[in-house]
Amino acid sequence: MIERPGNRLKKGNQLTQVSFDSLLAFLGTDRESAAQAYLDLRRSLFTFFAVRNAPDPDELADEVFNRVARRLSEGVEITTEQPASFFYAVARNVWRERLARGQSIMPLPEFESPALRLRVTPHDELLAANVERETEARHHALQACLAKLPEAEREALMNYYQFDGGAKIEMRKELAERLQVSGNNLRQKIARLKLRLNECVKKTLRAERGRSAEK
Amino acid sequence: MERTSLESAERAKLRKYLLGQLSQMEVEQLERLYFAQSEMADELWAVFGDLAREFMQGALSEEETQRFAARVQAAPALREMFELERGLQALAENYQRALPASAPSALFASPTARRFGWWNRSLITPLKLAGAFCTVLLLAGLAWLHWPARKNVSLMAVNKTPAPTPQPHIPPTVTPTVILREKTPRPTGPKDDVSTHELIASFYLADEGVRAAQDLPKLELPAQAMTLRLELELTGQTCSQYDAVLTTESGAQVRRWQNLARQKTQDLVLVTLQLPATAVENGDYQVTLECAEKRKHAAPPEHHRFRIERQ
Numbered sequence: 001m002i003e004r005p006g007n008r009l010k011k012g013n014q015l016t017q018v019s020f021d022s023l024l025a026f027l028g029t030d031r032e033s034a035a036q037a038y039l040d041l042r043r044s045l046f047t048f049f050a051v052r053n054a055p056d057p058d059e060l061a062d063e064v065f066n067r068v069a070r071r072l073s074e075g076v077e078i079t080t081e082q083p084a085s086f087f088y089a090v091a092r093n094v095w096r097e098r099l100a101r102g103q104s105i106m107p108l109p110e111f112e113s114p115a116l117r118l119r120v121t122p123h124d125e126l127l128a129a130n131v132e133r134e135t136e137a138r139h140h141a142l143q144a145c146l147a148k149l150p151e152a153e154r155e156a157l158m159n160y161y162q163f164d165g166g167a168k169i170e171m172r173k174e175l176a177e178r179l180q181v182s183g184n185n186l187r188q189k190i191a192r193l194k195l196r197l198n199e200c201v202k203k204t205l206r207a208e209r210g211r212s213a214e215k
Numbered sequence: 216m217e218r219t220s221l222e223s224a225e226r227a228k229l230r231k232y233l234l235g236q237l238s239q240m241e242v243e244q245l246e247r248l249y250f251a252q253s254e255m256a257d258e259l260w261a262v263f264g265d266l267a268r269e270f271m272q273g274a275l276s277e278e279e280t281q282r283f284a285a286r287v288q289a290a291p292a293l294r295e296m297f298e299l300e301r302g303l304q305a306l307a308e309n310y311q312r313a314l315p316a317s318a319p320s321a322l323f324a325s326p327t328a329r330r331f332g333w334w335n336r337s338l339i340t341p342l343k344l345a346g347a348f349c350t351v352l353l354l355a356g357l358a359w360l361h362w363p364a365r366k367n368v369s370l371m372a373v374n375k376t377p378a379p380t381p382q383p384h385i386p387p388t389v390t391p392t393v394i395l396r397e398k399t400p401r402p403t404g405p406k407d408d409v410s411t412h413e414l415i416a417s418f419y420l421a422d423e424g425v426r427a428a429q430d431l432p433k434l435e436l437p438a439q440a441m442t443l444r445l446e447l448e449l450t451g452q453t454c455s456q457y458d459a460v461l462t463t464e465s466g467a468q469v470r471r472w473q474n475l476a477r478q479k480t481q482d483l484v485l486v487t488l489q490l491p492a493t494a495v496e497n498g499d500y501q502v503t504l505e506c507a508e509k510r511k512h513a514a515p516p517e518h519h520r521f522r523i524e525r526q
Binding site: 040043044046047048051052053054055056057082084087088099100138139142146157158162184187188189190191192194195197198201202 | 419
């Protein structure tokens, strides 16, 4: 469900084939390992920007990849032993620049100063209704995305969430044994699966909005 | 790169990272680690899942609850992940209701038992309830009445019905703000004072020394913004609380704030101000920040100048 490197990088950017190839060569010795490294780095970049409250962590992650690709294609030699360190440094720069540019619009947190709250107006009610519709749409998208998962993954995910306390621990232990992985690996596999699911939910919602706009 | 065990200390650190409780140096160390080791990023999201579940169960401490709520409210991507956790939890509960609580391992019983388990479970209870009054007609009625629930369970048992594509049911749930309100009591105020979803235009102003008027940072205020938020970087000797005043170019006071708490983000020390967007017009403004603490060697006032341009 995660987009392949090429799909995302080419979209809306002026990356040349040379830039793209340079990036892949930097990330791995062959295209397969480069693609895996790309996916791993994308998760780290998404995490980095998400934790900083960025409204668009995916776009910022793209920006990091584009910058690195451009520099590589310009012949800049990157001497770091680990590509990840270089990406981390670029991510920090991108974030600093984003802060300095300084414009983002996001919902006002619920619990902020009561003095700033406005009285409920018809406009507020309309917004609240929109939020409710959005929540419903999100849940429909989740259903659709779950249905698209391979059976084994869907079953593993549902089982992972079963029960509480000791029964939950027992369930997860059995699940790990069945999948022949350690408890930690199971946690991480499920976390990765949830990130994929989230990508799918976002894509489904975007498509749904596109269809609504066309009507 | 793959590690087989993760120290609980590392998990505790990831937890603190997500709750914004680490020092800047610790943040950097941790981030370098999860860039270098992808499984650490995965573990971080696993820890986020733990936090989300504990939040929903009310199992976090008061401080953690408030911090988690604040993070989820402020970070769109974290909110999306929280929504996902909630959705999955709701689905799992639906699934769980149809399973015998005492036998989680039944899911891993023989394929045949797993295939028909839902059928047995959903019928045994109605039969017991019907007891002596049971007739063939009543059973048929009960079976019909229970059909929707049984259908959901069979869909979640996944591998049994190839077509049509399974569509697990998610019960209706409340919006995130309502959930968060349960955990984070709203500050007292007028009863109808509950606007929760307005648009806020947020600007970060770095401390870049004195600037000429033509070099002032331009804040382009979108027409639809209802609230203006200013995040002002502090660079000098920092106090824990500040008083702030916003003035126009001519020195007219627009708004005053008292005892604003200093905030520490991952990289910066800030004070945040908010005001209705209608309070400012096109023109130059200045914010003066003064230490609110009465002490002998309080930090000197800090000034931030900027230009508002409404769009």
